[in-house]
Amino acid sequence: MMRNHEHRGLPTVIRLFLDIAMHRKGPQDVPAERGVFVFALGAYLLAGAAALWPTASGTREVFGQLILDLVLIVAVCAALLALTGRAARLGQTLAALFGTGALLSAAALPFVWLLAATLGGVETMPETIPPAAALSSIALFGLLLASLLVTGHILRHALDWSYAGGVMAATAYFALSTFVFRSVFPVS
Secondary structure, three states: OOOOOOOOOOOHHHHHHHHHHOOOOOHHHOOOOHHHHHHHHHHHHHHHHHHHHHHOOOHHHHHHHHHHHHHHHHHHHHHHHHHOOOHHHHHHHHHHHHHHHHHHHHHHHHHHHHHHHHHOOOOOOOOOOOHHHHHHHHHHHHHHHHHHHHHHHHHHHHHOOOHHHHHHHHHHHHHHHHHHHHHHOOOO
């Protein structure tokens, strides 16, 4: 008999990342295999590119943002894990972050594209926001919160911290990432 949390037909690796996102598993459950890491990284980059594309000024900006994102996430994770004596967990932690990040980015795609379609090319915010843009913004905010909770869940397991500590670290990373991205890619 299949339990409610089991997903018939999903490839094992996608099911694993879905279980991590749902807090049923952690980064320690990710096989320390190169193929899993490469799959997660590839999915993360593809979903990230698709989410960035509607608002980017071109291919160069998309690639620049993806590279900067990778550098930040690897550097911060490596530093945190090294400082806590858990550097051996880097591959599994990054694979968990990339895999769940790909799922969350894929979930965000319809809202990102709808928001870009309804507000694209607008130099200043209109006095009234179209309902589709408002609903997309609310959905994206919800996915941002989910992302912080999922990242916190992964970090708590990787660092052996409390859930609150993991979420605080995820929130601090989000703030740092936002600052760096706004500095390197200013919003016009």
